[in-house]
Amino acid sequence: MQKLTQLASWKALEAHFEQVKDVHMRDLFAQDNNRFKKFSAQMDDILLDFSKNRITDETFRLLCDLAREVDVEGWRDQMFAGEPINVSEFRPVLHTALRNRSNTPVYVDGENVMPKINRVLAQMRYFTERVRGGHLRGYSGQLITDIVNIGIGGSDLGPHVVCDSMKPYAQRGMNVHFVSNVDPTHLTEILKFVKPESTLFIVSSKTFTTQETMLNAQSARSWFVELTANEKAVARHFVAVTTNKKAATEFGILEENMFEFWDWVGGRYSLWSAIGLPIALYLGMDRFEEFLDGAYAMDMHFRSAPLEKNIPVVLALLGIWYNNFFDAQSHGIMAYNQYLRRLPAYLQQLDMESNGKTINREGERVDYLTGPIIWGETGSNCQHAFFQLMHQGTKPVPSDFLIPARSKNPLGEQHCVLLANYFAQTRALMKGKTEEEARAELEALGSSPEVIEDVLPHKIFEGNKPTNSILFENLEPRTLGALLAMYEHKVFVQGVIWNINSFDQWGVEYGKQLASDIQQELASRHEISRYDDSTNNLINYCMMLKFSD
Numbered sequence: 001m002q003k004l005t006q007l008a009s010w011k012a013l014e015a016h017f018e019q020v021k022d023v024h025m026r027d028l029f030a031q032d033n034n035r036f037k038k039f040s041a042q043m044d045d046i047l048l049d050f051s052k053n054r055i056t057d058e059t060f061r062l063l064c065d066l067a068r069e070v071d072v073e074g075w076r077d078q079m080f081a082g083e084p085i086n087v088s089e090f091r092p093v094l095h096t097a098l099r100n101r102s103n104t105p106v107y108v109d110g111e112n113v114m115p116k117i118n119r120v121l122a123q124m125r126y127f128t129e130r131v132r133g134g135h136l137r138g139y140s141g142q143l144i145t146d147i148v149n150i151g152i153g154g155s156d157l158g159p160h161v162v163c164d165s166m167k168p169y170a171q172r173g174m175n176v177h178f179v180s181n182v183d184p185t186h187l188t189e190i191l192k193f194v195k196p197e198s199t200l201f202i203v204s205s206k207t208f209t210t211q212e213t214m215l216n217a218q219s220a221r222s223w224f225v226e227l228t229a230n231e232k233a234v235a236r237h238f239v240a241v242t243t244n245k246k247a248a249t250e251f252g253i254l255e256e257n258m259f260e261f262w263d264w265v266g267g268r269y270s271l272w273s274a275i276g277l278p279i280a281l282y283l284g285m286d287r288f289e290e291f292l293d294g295a296y297a298m299d300m301h302f303r304s305a306p307l308e309k310n311i312p313v314v315l316a317l318l319g320i321w322y323n324n325f326f327d328a329q330s331h332g333i334m335a336y337n338q339y340l341r342r343l344p345a346y347l348q349q350l351d352m353e354s355n356g357k358t359i360n361r362e363g364e365r366v367d368y369l370t371g372p373i374i375w376g377e378t379g380s381n382c383q384h385a386f387f388q389l390m391h392q393g394t395k396p397v398p399s400d401f402l403i404p405a406r407s408k409n410p411l412g413e414q415h416c417v418l419l420a421n422y423f424a425q426t427r428a429l430m431k432g433k434t435e436e437e438a439r440a441e442l443e444a445l446g447s448s449p450e451v452i453e454d455v456l457p458h459k460i461f462e463g464n465k466p467t468n469s470i471l472f473e474n475l476e477p478r479t480l481g482a483l484l485a486m487y488e489h490k491v492f493v494q495g496v497i498w499n500i501n502s503f504d505q506w507g508v509e510y511g512k513q514l515a516s517d518i519q520q521e522l523a524s525r526h527e528i529s530r531y532d533d534s535t536n537n538l539i540n541y542c543m544m545l546k547f548s549d
């Protein structure tokens with residue numbers, strides 16, 4: 001592929017950037033009454049208003065040219081068709097097949113994978129209905145009331161954000177807990193709240209080798225056996241979700257309690273597979289399938305909407321505009337909905353593990369910025385924490401603002417106040433406050449001319465801070481499925497444009513290797529001298545604190 005920065009559309013964007021970099025959105029809105037109509041897109045009830053961005057008609061046209069020149073549509077079609085686009089792991093990338101609700105064949109190495117996907121969905125339905133209906137009980141006949149998911153990364157973050165967000169749909173009396181951290185505190189604190197006879201542990205791990213998960217699973221197993229004095233009962237209380245049946249069998253999990261998925265599903269894209277088992281247990285299989293339906297609807301939109309109205313493509317292009325032309329380092333996720341509090345954590349893995357790359361698909365170092373730092377917080381909490389920097393700091397933070405029009409918990413006027421804050425923030429970030437406006441406000445307060453001169457600079461807001469508003473009717477399984485798929489495709493499109501493989505994560509492996517090395521050293525309890533001076537001294541000091549009398 002021709003180098004990104006040499007493409008005609010890229011060069012055109014570079015030249016165009018010089019012309020528009022100082023243009024203020026205030027003026028763009030004043031000049032054009034049609035910005036909302038032009039710069040918005042919809043899929044079902046999900047509306048994306050991207051008019052509060054530093055773009056002109058020409059910017060948007062050039063960004064869409066870029067998408068065409070790198071052949072986003074061709075890559076998209078290759079992904080859906082099961083081509084091996086994960087080039088460093090020689091695999092297709094087929095999380096979309098997991099939610100292919102049309103059930104049309106999808107082939108991997110000549111095999112239609114839909115029958116096996118449907119088989120696991122049926123297994124999930126059978127299992128979850130028996131647990132939820134009280135037919136499958138704990139070893140002593142007690143109802144299962146607590147699900148403990150043991151997994152990390154993609155085997156935790158996806159099901160965790162969905163279960164948290166869909167709490168209003170949970171079965172009464174059913175609780176779900178997530179243990180991920182190898183810090184023993186995580187498991188210990190959760191075990192304080194559950195009883196072995198009414199708890200089902202799901203050991204979720206694509207590889208079934210991840211150290212954190214395996215240690216937590218072993219500790220949970222020991223706790224279970226210690227309290228029940230019934231080793232045989234482990235089989236009733238532990239199930240596995242994995243691509244590695246052999247390792248799960250060695251752990252002691254019965255074949256009938258294993259839920260399979262496949263190596264063409266990336267960890268951070270796996271919540272649509274049996275990794276969604278805690279979701280299905282907590283909400284019911286019907287709700288889980290609605291969640292898949294929503295993602296499928298977004299897939300259809302991504303595959304068929306013209307680029308200019310294609311929500312994931314538009315989000316991706318705007319991200320490129322700020323990342324590569326304005327040098328924005330980060331991207332904010334502000335969900336004005338308490339149920340979505342784990343969304344930034346989920347999107348951090350999705351985006352940063354996918355596009356945190358320096359080497360392109362041809363194995364060369366890129367000479368442009370790739371994936372941004374993703375961060376965020378729920379609204380309106382974010383306003384009282386870091387929004388000062390958003391409004392008056394020196395760093396641009398393009399952000400997505402999400403909100404449902406209806407609340408699941410209508411308490412007096414509270415949701416209307418939340419909505420008002422949501423609209424006010426994106427408007428304030430866009431518009432800012434001019435010197436004249438700030439002066440007029442101070443004068444109206446009766447401030448003296450001297451005070452006005454002193455205070456005035458602090459009261460001015462530059463504005464021109466870009467935001468995407470993502471508004472939908474209700475936060476329900478279908479909508480959440482669509483929103484998460486929207487972000488998956490956004491990340492995919494950006495990876496295509498940056499010419500990187502969004503589906504491997506070799507960078508994560510190196511730390512794991514070193515940790516296992518150091519772990520052996522710690523066990524030896526000898527003074528350490530084989531690492532660098534900092535690491536040696538840190539380890540030795542820590543061991544002295546930990547083990548001295």
Ligand code: F6P
Nearest residue numbers: 153154155205206207210267508
């Ligand atoms: O360490 C990163 C990672 O490999 C993620 O990509 C993955 O989601 C996570 O670990 C967990 O892996 P597994 O599901 O195999 O336990």
